[in-house]
Amino acid sequence: MRKKTGRAEGEKSQPIGVEVSRRGFLQGAGGAAAGALIVGPESRAKPTVSLSGETEVKLKVNGDLRALTVEPRTTLLDALRIRLTDPLTGTKLVCDRGTCGACTVLLDGEAVCSCLMLAVDAVGREVTTVEGLAPDGEQNAVQRAMCKHDGSMCGFCTPGITVTLSALLDKNPSASQGEVKEALAGNYCRCGTYPHVFDAAAEAGRELSGGGK
Ligand code: FES
Numbered sequence: 001m002r003k004k005t006g007r008a009e010g011e012k013s014q015p016i017g018v019e020v021s022r023r024g025f026l027q028g029a030g031g032a033a034a035g036a037l038i039v040g041p042e043s044r045a046k047p048t049v050s051l052s053g054e055t056e057v058k059l060k061v062n063g064d065l066r067a068l069t070v071e072p073r074t075t076l077l078d079a080l081r082i083r084l085t086d087p088l089t090g091t092k093l094v095c096d097r098g099t100c101g102a103c104t105v106l107l108d109g110e111a112v113c114s115c116l117m118l119a120v121d122a123v124g125r126e127v128t129t130v131e132g133l134a135p136d137g138e139q140n141a142v143q144r145a146m147c148k149h150d151g152s153m154c155g156f157c158t159p160g161i162t163v164t165l166s167a168l169l170d171k172n173p174s175a176s177q178g179e180v181k182e183a184l185a186g187n188y189c190r191c192g193t194y195p196h197v198f199d200a201a202a203e204a205g206r207e208l209s210g211g212g213k
C-alpha cells in the first residue's frame, strides 16, 4: 500500500545523504529568531538578520535537478506546485491532510503523499510527478489505459491514481484486482470512477506483462 510519507518505518526525521537536513534548517531559522529577541532597540529599528527562514535547496524532479527556495514548513506538494520557477501543477492539492491521495508522487519509486512530506526531506531523493510519467509527451501504459477506459471525470483524483497504479504495475504488472484495490486504498475518487480505473489497471497490466493491449 502507498506510504503516507516519504520516510521509511523507523527512519529518523533527518534525510539520508541530503544537502540540507530539516533539523539543521530549523536550527538555523530558530537561531535567527532567537538572535532577533536579544538585540537592543537600536538594532531592532535596523534589523540586520533575515527572519524569512527561507533557503535554497535543489530537488531532483522528473530527472532534472531544480533549484528553488523553501521554508522549513514548505511541503513537497507546495514546492512542486508553487515554489518551482516552472511549477508542476499535475500533482493536485485537495485535502492537504494525507487522506485523499490526490497529491501522490513517486519518491525513489515509492508512491507517497507529497502533502505530508517536507520539501527539505526530498533533497537527495528522486521525485517523479505525473508529468514525469510521460517525459517526452508519450503516455505510459497506465495513462493510455486510463484514457481508453474513461477513468477520469472531474480529474482531481486522476494524477494520484495514475501515479499509484504506475508504481504498482512497474513492480508487479501481473497485479490482481485485489492488489490493485489495496494499492489504491488511499486514493479517493468522489466521482466514483473506480470500475473504469480497475479496467484500466487490468489493461495496463496485460500490456506491461507482455499480454498485449
Ligand atoms: S492532498 Fe495530499 S492526501 Fe489529499
Ligand code: FES
Residues within 6 Å of the ligand: 151, 152, 153, 154, 155, 156, 157, 158, 188, 189, 190, 191, 192, 193
Ligand atoms: S474523477 Fe472526480 S474525483 Fe475522481
